[in-house]
Amino acid sequence: xxxxxxxxxxxxxxxxxxxxxxxxxxxxxxxxxxxxxxxxxxxxxxxxxxxxxxxxxxxxxxxxxxxxxxxxxxxxxxxxxxxxxxx
Numbered sequence: 001x002x003x004x005x006x007x008x009x010x011x012x013x014x015x016x017x018x019x020x021x022x023x024x025x026x027x028x029x030x031x032x033x034x035x036x037x038x039x040x041x042x043x044x045x046x047x048x049x050x051x052x053x054x055x056x057x058x059x060x061x062x063x064x065x066x067x068x069x070x071x072x073x074x075x076x077x078x079x080x081x082x083x084x085x086x087x
Contacts, residue, residue, distance in 0.1 A: 001033045005042055005064060013063035015048070034062055041065055 007023050008014060014022065020030045037043040048061045 001037055004030060004033045005037060008043070008062060008064045009067055013061055015050075015059045015061055017059065019062065031060075034060070038062075 003023055004019060004025075007019060011022065016030055016034065017027060019025075019034070020027045023030065025033070034043055034045065038045050042065055043062050044065045045060050045062045048059055050057050050059065
């Protein structure tokens with residue numbers, strides 16, 4: 001189960017079949033592991049319906065609960081600066 005949580009912390013939110021492919025576990029093992037993690041409050045999950053290559057996929061999306069990933073390296077966008085002509 002810790003492997004699944006670490007995978008989500010490294011890769012952000014993922015669908016259940018993406019977690020299975022990324023960790024090398026079976027889909028059934030991932031679903032069992034995420035249900036335990038979700039019950040403990042370590043994961044947040046929601047049901048999603050996506051269309052991939054014209055095929056509708058009903059799946060579950062997971063992310064680590066309360067975890068904010070570190071910012072990626074590189075240039076950052078600048079926020080809007082209020083104009084001084086408003087006075």
